[in-house]
Amino acid sequence: MRSLNNENKKITDVRSTSGSLQGKNYDESLAVKCINGTFVGKKTENIIAFKGRIKWMMVTTFVCCGLLFLACANNDNNAPDISALDLWLAGKTVTTETVAAYGGIDKCFAADPIPDGIWQRMQGKTFKENPYIGRDDLRHIRALHWDYDNQMHVGEMVCNKQIAERVVNILRQLFDAKYPIERMLLPDVYDADDETQMRDNNSSCFCYRNIAATNNLSKHARGLAIDINTLYNPYIKTLDDGTLLIQPATGEPYCDRSWDFPYKIDHEDLCFRLFTEAGFEWGGDWTTRKDYQHFELIE
Numbered sequence: 001m002r003s004l005n006n007e008n009k010k011i012t013d014v015r016s017t018s019g020s021l022q023g024k025n026y027d028e029s030l031a032v033k034c035i036n037g038t039f040v041g042k043k044t045e046n047i048i049a050f051k052g053r054i055k056w057m058m059v060t061t062f063v064c065c066g067l068l069f070l071a072c073a074n075n076d077n078n079a080p081d082i083s084a085l086d087l088w089l090a091g092k093t094v095t096t097e098t099v100a101a102y103g104g105i106d107k108c109f110a111a112d113p114i115p116d117g118i119w120q121r122m123q124g125k126t127f128k129e130n131p132y133i134g135r136d137d138l139r140h141i142r143a144l145h146w147d148y149d150n151q152m153h154v155g156e157m158v159c160n161k162q163i164a165e166r167v168v169n170i171l172r173q174l175f176d177a178k179y180p181i182e183r184m185l186l187p188d189v190y191d192a193d194d195e196t197q198m199r200d201n202n203s204s205c206f207c208y209r210n211i212a213a214t215n216n217l218s219k220h221a222r223g224l225a226i227d228i229n230t231l232y233n234p235y236i237k238t239l240d241d242g243t244l245l246i247q248p249a250t251g252e253p254y255c256d257r258s259w260d261f262p263y264k265i266d267h268e269d270l271c272f273r274l275f276t277e278a279g280f281e282w283g284g285d286w287t288t289r290k291d292y293q294h295f296e297l298i299e
Ligand SMILES: [Zn+2]
Pocket: 220, 225, 226, 227, 291, 293, 294, 295
């Protein structure tokens, strides 16, 4: 038997080969160690080792949970905010990541019955009680559009259900070609005041109103005409007294179509080609007046 040195604090194996230890009966099944001067049995040693393992497992689990939490928190911070598309907040810009998280580009182009919220907004503005057109005749179009800022913008439009699918297809093709459209808001944003929305270069369709400077109902009143990039493609008419009516008034620099400027619609323009191929005529081709922003269904 090896001697024990309790003072040097070392752990010394004192396993007895004779079956006794310091005169006491020694059970061979029990290993005996001296730890810090105290003899401990193998079972006690196992408990200490077990507690040690538990401690390390708890520490490891705690660290892993912490890392997982940080990873999740970090992930949440990076998750795209899709509220602009979920709520369809026209005028907002979105990223490709946002569109992907929302469900993809295809989901961003659609024509649906007029939602309650939109219908409420239209009352007394773009929609007025009339014998010609009602809610069931109209559709709410959701679309994305690019602008010169190279960003995707959320757009919306109300039009007649008769042309809704065609308009969605055209807007999708304009989007795919990155055709610049600055704004696509409902005219209700401008209290359905045409001059105001044109000065803001808004593109839109339905508005229950007359043709400018006439008592005749516009095709916009039935949701069968679309105006695109209105500031840069103004309406021009020579009135009976010889004066020139320009709408919007701020679009006067763009009445001269002989020079190139942003958003200009002409016969080489993609918008012109898509609308005319889909059965629309262009107001820029009219002779008694010019309406360069305007495409209306040929009936
Ligand atoms: Zn128009």
